Amino acid sequence: MNENPMLPYLGKLVEVRDLAAEIKLFRVEMLNGGGEAFRNSQPGQFAFVSAFGLGEAPFGIANACGRGPAVDFAVARLGSVTTGLHELGEGDVVGVRGPMGNWFPMDKFKGKNLIVLGGGIGGAPLRPVIQHVLDHRSDYGRLTILWAARRPDLLVFTEEYDEWRAAADTDLHLTVDVPDEKWDHNVGLITQLLEKAAPATENAVTITCGPPVMIYHTTRMLEKMGFPPIWNYVTLEARMHCGLGKCGRCNLGEKLVCVDGPVFNMVEVGDLLETYL
Amino acid sequence: MSKPNSARKRWLISQAELETWLDGLAQAQTLIAPRDISGVVLYHPVAKSDEIAAGFTRPVLSVKEVFFPPTERLLSIEKTGAEIHLNETLPEGQTTVFGVRPCDARGARLLDAVFLDTAPADPYYARRRENTTLIGLACKEMGPTCFCTSVGGAPDDPTGVDVMLYPAEGGYLAEAISDKGHALLADAGWPESVVGGAAFSGGEHFPVPEKGKWPEHFNNDYWMKMSERCLSCRACTYVCPTCRCFAVRDEVLGPGEFERIRCWDACTGENYRRVAGGHKPRAEKGERLRNRFFCKFYYYPEQYGLGSASACTGCGRCIEVCPAGVDITEVLMNLEKPA
Numbered sequence: 001m002n003e004n005p006m007l008p009y010l011g012k013l014v015e016v017r018d019l020a021a022e023i024k025l026f027r028v029e030m031l032n033g034g035g036e037a038f039r040n041s042q043p044g045q046f047a048f049v050s051a052f053g054l055g056e057a058p059f060g061i062a063n064a065c066g067r068g069p070a071v072d073f074a075v076a077r078l079g080s081v082t083t084g085l086h087e088l089g090e091g092d093v094v095g096v097r098g099p100m101g102n103w104f105p106m107d108k109f110k111g112k113n114l115i116v117l118g119g120g121i122g123g124a125p126l127r128p129v130i131q132h133v134l135d136h137r138s139d140y141g142r143l144t145i146l147w148a149a150r151r152p153d154l155l156v157f158t159e160e161y162d163e164w165r166a167a168a169d170t171d172l173h174l175t176v177d178v179p180d181e182k183w184d185h186n187v188g189l190i191t192q193l194l195e196k197a198a199p200a201t202e203n204a205v206t207i208t209c210g211p212p213v214m215i216y217h218t219t220r221m222l223e224k225m226g227f228p229p230i231w232n233y234v235t236l237e238a239r240m241h242c243g244l245g246k247c248g249r250c251n252l253g254e255k256l257v258c259v260d261g262p263v264f265n266m267v268e269v270g271d272l273l274e275t276y277l
Numbered sequence: 278m279s280k281p282n283s284a285r286k287r288w289l290i291s292q293a294e295l296e297t298w299l300d301g302l303a304q305a306q307t308l309i310a311p312r313d314i315s316g317v318v319l320y321h322p323v324a325k326s327d328e329i330a331a332g333f334t335r336p337v338l339s340v341k342e343v344f345f346p347p348t349e350r351l352l353s354i355e356k357t358g359a360e361i362h363l364n365e366t367l368p369e370g371q372t373t374v375f376g377v378r379p380c381d382a383r384g385a386r387l388l389d390a391v392f393l394d395t396a397p398a399d400p401y402y403a404r405r406r407e408n409t410t411l412i413g414l415a416c417k418e419m420g421p422t423c424f425c426t427s428v429g430g431a432p433d434d435p436t437g438v439d440v441m442l443y444p445a446e447g448g449y450l451a452e453a454i455s456d457k458g459h460a461l462l463a464d465a466g467w468p469e470s471v472v473g474g475a476a477f478s479g480g481e482h483f484p485v486p487e488k489g490k491w492p493e494h495f496n497n498d499y500w501m502k503m504s505e506r507c508l509s510c511r512a513c514t515y516v517c518p519t520c521r522c523f524a525v526r527d528e529v530l531g532p533g534e535f536e537r538i539r540c541w542d543a544c545t546g547e548n549y550r551r552v553a554g555g556h557k558p559r560a561e562k563g564e565r566l567r568n569r570f571f572c573k574f575y576y577y578p579e580q581y582g583l584g585s586a587s588a589c590t591g592c593g594r595c596i597e598v599c600p601a602g603v604d605i606t607e608v609l610m611n612l613e614k615p616a
Binding site: 001003004005006007008010050052053054055056079091092093095211212238239241242244245246247248249251253254256275276277 | 351352354356359360361363365367391392395397399400401521522523524525526527529535537539542544549550551552556558559564568571572575576579580
């Protein structure tokens with residue numbers, strides 16, 4: 001971060017592409033010192049991206065630093081800032097503040113089987129986890145990816161599924177709530193997919209991100225299936241405005257998502273998740 | 278932050294001497310003091326000491342806006358084609374605030390815990406705080422909604438100011454609290470006093486639930502019941518010396534010219550937690566009001582290392598402004614009642 005933590009770095013958009021319906025991927029080449037700041041960003045960290053004149057909003061960093069130096073963000077067009085970002089193209093300049101927050105303890109996960117559960121655009125902050133595991137494949141056990149969306153056209157990173165499937169000891173399971181005529185995978189909620197895939201609980205760590213209601217029900221299901229809360233990780237989002245533990249907007253009980261998170265295990269936030277809904 | 282002055286020298290000054298001194302300060306820098314603006318006493322810039330309100334309990338708004346203005350520019354942004362130029366707009370200028378009540382000095386210290394003491398420090402707040410001298414004024418009596426003595430304060434508590442003034446026979450006893458305050462008073466050329474001020478005695482005192490007890494009150498039905506009268510108007514957070522929630526957004530000034538500002542916001546507001554896409558946690562008034570009380574007595578102390586102290590100064594302003602009669606002292610006493 002800059003010495004003034006409210007001052008963004010500038011970044012040039014080097015790639016903008018459609019990721020899913022109303023979701024774009026922005027690949028940012030950091031300028032004026034930002035490259036150094038993001039060189040060692042960790043899976044799970046986030047940053048604020050500015051559409052100057054409209055404001056800034058927080059987004060999970062969507063690629064592992066090893067896949068850099070450019071930094072990826074997945075942005076769904078929902079409000080004014082994200083609509084402003086969607087109107088930008090390659091060569092345009094955005095602001096980036098970060099990297100911020102804690103991260104998935106990938107070192108602690110070494111030797112464990114990873115179960116990654118992503119719902120919709122919640123898959124974006126999980127992509128660096130998947131990339132990190134694929135790039136350090138022998139450090140980790142089996143990788144099971146459960147990927148869900150409301151509709152097939154809302155699934156993110158579809159063009160990377162072949163890479164994930166081709167990796168050693170890696171499974172990808174897909175589900176949508178509402179299929180189209182071409183859909184030939186599972187239909188239903190991610191909790192149903194989880195029951196069906198029934199990954200082994202032994203030596204496992206689970207990592208979940210998605211809409212609040214998905215995180216809530218998925219983590220409860222995981223616990224019911226016997227996954228210990230201490231190894232059930234989530235990454236949460238809130239519409240924070242500073243990312244520095246000051247603005248007060250992202251509290252989950254006494255925890256601040258921006259500085260105490262966004263990554264938590266369920267021992268830390270299990271009791272507080274109801275207030276997140 | 279100003280260092281405490283161990284010697285704590287005292288000077289006896291008359292009302293006339295005080296006025297001359299304040300007039301001098303007002304010429305050298307911005308002087309902010311309680312001022313009657315159309316019947317409302319506010320901490321406000323004054324050009325001369327005769328503009329200072331007499332006989333006030335405490336200003337209607339706290340002193341927080343001196344360090345943390347309701348709206349503040351963070352950056353100016355210029356856009357020419359694809360080029361972006363950013364300019365930090367850090368505040369300039371020296372300010373002295375006269376007439377700071379002990380509850381407000383405490384409020385400033387509590388905001389320091391957020392904006393200065395918890396890394397990273399906020400450069401805008403830090404600059405204002407560093408460039409501001411606080412002259413405290415002890416209260417002769419507690420106002421009708423005041424309860425500072427129940428939350429660890431006192432009407433004559435000098436903690437957190439640079440100079441403390443105690444009303445005394447024929448004028449004031451001025452005490453140097455910080456080194457900065459000592460330098461200011463030593464230069465004034467008044468006779469030193471050997472007598473100390475009489476300590477304030479009395480003041481209502483009621484038990485406030487200890488920090489560790491708060492989690493057990495979380496699922497209490499009381500919150501939903503007591504919040505029925507809340508209008509979500511956010512007045513309580515506006516007047517609170519320690520409510521510090523803010524929003525950051527960009528404003529358009531002209532073609533290619535923008536500013537990034539931050540402005541006060543309130544966790545009791547209906548759309549405070551709403552996110553793009555429509556998801557709105559804490560949709561119920563009771564959940565929001567509970568959050569505010571928990572913030573004062575549990576979250577804020579936990580988040581910013583206050584130990585057993587709370588983030589409530591007992592100034593009573595929220596009681597005074599609530600149009601629906603939500604009374605923080607009533608809430609605290611109800612929580613202490615056996616179930």
